[in-house]
Amino acid sequence: MSGHHDVSYLAPKDTLWKTIWSWVYTVDHKKIGVMYLSAILLAFFLGGVAAMAVRLELWAPTQTVLERANDGTVTPVTRGVFLDPGIKENGKEVPPNVWYNRAFTLHGAIMVFLFIIPSIPAALGNIFLPIMLGAKDVAFPRLNLFSWYVYVFGGLFAIYSILAGGVETGWTFYTPYSTTTEWGATTAMVLAAFILGFSSIFTGMNFIVTVHKLRAPGMGWFDMPLFVWAVYATAIIQVLATPVLGITLLMLVFERLFKIGIFDPALGGDAVLFQHFFWFYSHPAVYIMILPGFGIASELIAVHCRKRLFGYKAIAFSSIAIAAISFLVWGHHMFLSETAAANIVFSGLTFLVAIPTAIKVFNWLATFYKASISWNTPMLYAAFFIFCFTIGGLTGPPLATLATDIHLHDTYFVVAHFHYVMMGGTVLAFMGGLHHWWPKFTGRMYNEFWARVASVIVFIAFNITFFVQFFLGTQGMPRRYATYDEHFQLLHQISTAGALLLLVGFLIHAAVFAQSLVAGAKAPKNPWGGLSLEWETESPPVEHNFHREPVVTHGPYDYDTVVPAHVDPRDYPLPDPAEVRRVHGDHH
Amino acid sequence: MSSITTKDLTADRDLLPWEAYVPGHHWRNAEDEAEGAKLGMWLFLSTEVLLFMGFFTAYAAFRMKFPGNWYEAAHYYLDWQIGAINTCVLLLSSWTVVMAVRAAQLAKRRQILVYLAITNLCALFFLATKLILEYWPKIQKGKLPGANFAYTGEVQGAHDHIFLSVYWISTATHGFHVLVGVFLISWCMIKAAKNHYGPKHYTSLENVALYWHLVDVIWIFLFPLLYLA
């Protein structure tokens, strides 16, 4: 197949209308991936705004405001920073804390359901998984497009729920609070999460079949890049866990609409049962979020260390092991409400997750040994990822240990722990991956200097923001507090200052990307010297990814055997066999 | 590749749609595509099973806690005869779907249509029975889930309304799946009528059949758990 398929997938069509149509109705996994990327970056921005609102509110413990009553008396009243008395909903004034509660709920719900779960798999995974496998597309391209529209539809529900008054149940929707609260548009947000779950399921199904059925000739399971392994493990969790979220949220909607009573103690139901339902999905979901981050870290480290990854098989199998174990540990979210018997079982099982995770970190580190490390932005992010994720991982055991968790549960220690894993892990890996693959899928280089500056700022700011929260937590500051006792103020202010610096870092990143899109230098085929298949195709790739179906002759990290010692891998392969064949007019 | 031709075909005859089927451009061959689609369908069925596990887990939690209450409620509110007849009807429909797939494998267009028609009739019978004989009397008598359950002065267990909640949401969700199945089977009938199914290509029929069997399997569990145990 030649002719118009040999042009870049980003190339505009004859008319503007046709170009727009070629995106709206595309079945090309790269275009769908780019559309996902745009959507999740928008969600990241919205979630970030909510996060800033939360941090700004926490600058001061409380605010004392003079309030004038109907009879003219003026009294000092303790209110939050975002006090706006006089705003009414359904004829009554919204209590001040509700604004804070809405901010953290939106931050959680948007970041979890709209940003972090689809971030790596649906955006970067969609663009690169088929290319890395040497396939022309994912197994079910139309389903892929459908899943994007489902995502957008779910996102619209979420936006509706924000406009209709927001949600203040927390992203976990714990019953009976979520079934009884009168404020906001909880049902719409629950439906949004329900719909977004289907998007996630379809992506997962697509990836599993793609990996099984569409690998290029010659690519065995252990010739797959580790990013593919990680996304494959993620897809298993997406398929097996997300439906339970679906049914949980559906039952929650029934609970709100029809008062079915299964989760409502006032009707004889069991509130903790909801938590089991919810966390059966939402704990594995944590690994939906972090596993692709592991995958990216493996790619970044191998390519920028220009070295075969230490313990390839151990890393690959540990991804699958994490996927399996992720289904065993959800009960640690209920250590305070479960019985002792269940607590002990779940505590023991929780420790199991740490083993494959530790193996991965050790392997990454061992890859540094005798490598040739290029400290560009993606590699900086890989190192920052190892630093932050290790802290996130090591603060897991105090939460898995029953004796210490009793004290730390539902405090800022937990907040810090999961931000170190989710943000220090997934988001930093995502940023690294975005820089790593940016030249490939946009065809443009970015400003390396400013990208490095921004990455260092993000790293430092992130640690300022969240490290102090470990102390807040151990000192007993509970989560989701709009106001707090004065002795926590200093730590909260450090955290808020860090958050502002973090905002600066991300704004610089945004500027770097914008500059690259507008005026970036044209990217070469293989700017970093990667050996996996995506570096063999054009930048940006052509419509069907490769001029000719690639045949895999070496592993993705075989630097020591494939690349002669004197050759810079950036020039490898020399020259592109597809080009040679094309010159000879060898169409298939 | 295909080994199927017939003696009375002539070389100039236009191929039937199933004979002329070309796999999607990103597949290496039709066999890979069919297997991939089937794997995808099985993954989808996995999600369906786990979706219904929500109901079964809710059922289990209360059934284990209030065994007497639930056993009595099952026998009191539900009629095993309706359930049993519906079970048999669904089993029959499952068998006819198998036979429809077999007919496609043997290139027997008329048989596909007949078997699918019987399947759809079974499905409609199932839905009609459910609505007319089960749901409507319950709505009239106020045997609704949870807080809408009408107290009528009789002596019943304290968790009857929760039992009815599980009954309503699980059978309604199952009924919705049956309804979706009716549309899918009708779609398959249209494709079969247009000669889209034959030995070389019957992927969508096979996958709809898998879906239909799953709907049957779920009812195989719902029936004894809700009506009998």
Next chain:
Amino acid sequence: MAHAHDHKPKLDLDDGRFDPHETLASDEAHAGHHVHVASFGLMFWVFAILLVLTALTVWTSRLPMSHTAHLVMAIVIATVKALLVAAFFMHLWWDKALNTIVVSATLFAAVLFVGLTLLDVNSRALVTPMEKPERIAGGVQPTNAELTTSGAFELSRRAAEEKKAKGLPIDHDTGHGGDKPH
């Protein structure tokens, strides 16, 4: 889409031969690419066994057994039926092992979900209603601890009393609430 053929391909007679007067026994040899065509007889017998098992599960539910035994019996028979459907109707018996692996992984997740949830829920004490265990008017005293009043019953009891006091009709029926014919 890019590969849509603008003309219908013609049949290639060299491709192979196929006897239209085939018998049932020879179906499999002539089917398309490596596909198993199930035999009519086997499928019919599976269907028949499924019907018999349905009758069996109804019969066992009427035996005087403990509640647990009823539940176990129902689940065991249903599982056998489901396995028959999966293995034969859904072709797993003949399919690639991968599909069976998918099913196994699903069952693994499903069993964990129910099992570990019950580990907690079932080892907890009974739900203790906040309101006093107060039986509905004219009712029989509860025979075991589970038959306690819940909030819903309390509410609907009050509603019924209020209606009674105002002379409104209370019930649609008083005899029974099920679908069973008299």
Next chain:
Amino acid sequence: MTSGWLSILDNVAAQGLYALAQTAEPEGWWTRLWFRHSGSTFARSSDQVYDFIFWVSAAFFVPMMVLMVYWGIKYRRRAGVPAQPSPSHNTPLEIAWSVVPTLLMLVMFIWGFQVYIHKFVPPVDAETVYVTAKKWDWEVTYPNGVTPRERTKLTNMDRPVYAFPAGKPIKLVLTSTDVIHSFYIPDFRIKRDCLPNRYTTLWFEAKAPTHTLDDDGKTVKAIDGTGYFLWCAEYCGDFHSQMGAKIAVLSQADYAKWLETQQDTSGIDLVSLGESLHKIQGCATCHSVDGSKGTGPSWKNIWGQTHKFDLGKSSDKAAASRVVDENYIRDSVLTPGLNVVEGYPNQMPAYPNLKPREMIAIITYIQYLSDAGRSEALNKAKTEKTFTDAAAKQGKKPEDLMKPR
């Protein structure tokens, strides 16, 4: 939950690690940095588990990061210098770094489990105190049936004070009337969810008194520092973060005396009693006394007014309006859903456990809050027999006992 195997493990914990915890330095700078105070006897036992995990983590983290930076610099890319050959895997090394963390985590699990069991099973001689959580307040009921009325300022908020004796195990039985709350005293290292429709338990033994009784013999006074806090740790809505209380640890003698004074309300006039009940019972969360609008109607100037009802929300579909008087207030407290005032949600819980005099006190207080009924309410309070008797007992005039109004 005191089955055989739990008791055995409890004994193991008690005799081994718990004894160790007692000997450790409880208030060293390291502990203060992480945990501020160690207020209960078992606080240090879980802190030691934390310390162990911390040092194990540090022992892994620091060398790893040092290696990463060192190798990162040493093996940085230099022109013309390719990566040197090194093994792609090393089985003994990989087994070692899988097994060693596993063993260390086994220690964490078993140790943590033992301390947990110790925290989980209350001693048999513990005194039982009932805790009812509701939006957004804690109602603690002591063995003598009293719910204390003492209040204090906690970061600008008016919150209750609950005292516990030092050196005596206290078993808490927790429940909730609406949504899930979580009872959390950081300085005791205890936390447990309060679930609606279910009781959960918790126990602790406070180590040393933080407060003494004030000169008036009624209120507590901090010895030094600020004492301990009680927080709600499970998100429960609007005023989740204000759902706190101050915890005062008293000597056992002071505690007994404090309980006695909290029990006796006869020396408090009806208006003052109503005022304190407004706070203790949590009325203040929804009903202001200054006319500002909350979740429920303000109590200011409602006495004698006519309340219009939302018939869609009220269970009494017949009454469209009622005058705010004694009977209406009583109905509203006992069956709140009966008449729901227009423009407000049907959210109020019932308060069936008020004593008769407390009900009268609330009615009197609402009467006092209106311009029309103020003087009558004050007069009623001054001349009430219970109050005048209590004053006479102390040899004082009722006016002397009344708060200046």
